[in-house]
Amino acid sequence: MGRWRPPAEKKSKYITATGYKRMNDELKYLWKVKRPEVTQAVKEAAAQGDRSENAEYIYGKKQLREIDRRVRYLSKRLDDITVVDRIPDDQGTVFFGAWVTIADEEDNEQRYRIVGPDEIEASGQLISVDSPLARQLLKKQVGDEVYLQKPDGSEIWYEVIAIEYEPY
Missing domain, CATH: 3.10.50.30 (Transcription elongation factor, GreA/GreB, C-terminal domain)
Structure with missing residues (x-):
């Protein structure tokens, strides 16, 4: 049995200039600041040895997946929307x-x-x-x-x- 989900409803493709700036700032923060920090923490946790029971490593990898998912969403959405300014x-x-x-x-x-x-x-x-x-x-x-x-x-x-x- 798969994890099939019905397609999400289509969202309007409009955004205000303020909203666009907020989303763009979030994307830059996640990509330039947060992701490098978490990547470094995962690297340090991996150096400690056994990864299967290393909570810091497991949590860091989970954080990286969440950051990457949000970055993908923001990148696609920012390319697809129209700014009403x-x-x-x-x-x-x-x-x-x-x-x-x-x-x-x-x-x-x-x-x-x-x-x-x-x-x-x-x-x-x-x-x-x-x-x-x-x-x-x-x-x-x-x-x-x-x-x-x-x-x-x-x-x-x-x-x-x-x-x-x-x-x-």
Whole structure:
């Protein structure tokens, strides 16, 4: 029995200039700083003798595999993506890179930035252009309403309050 996995969903090929710089910096750090450090540690651990029970050697090799996997991913992804580094002419409409403020039925406001799938983070303010909310918001203007269906089948309503773009 193999380790077959279904193919991953295709991600959008867009990224902001900030996100591109962050990914490129990570790639440079992993390749120029972290990997040589770990390689040297593995070399020193291997010189100690029996590798089969040498925890430092085994852990170092595991780290190298993880670093190499991430470097391969970043290299391929950076070659494949398109950097969006300009503000759209129509700043009153939601496009990629926009900061959008929305309000729900109880006038609770939330502010999100629509970014590429590689840029999302735990803060919750950066949402992927592939997310259901971002898809509903794209091409909307201030005052437009969007409806999202929750997993339980109910709908939630939002109104676009403000749209802003940061200069690149």
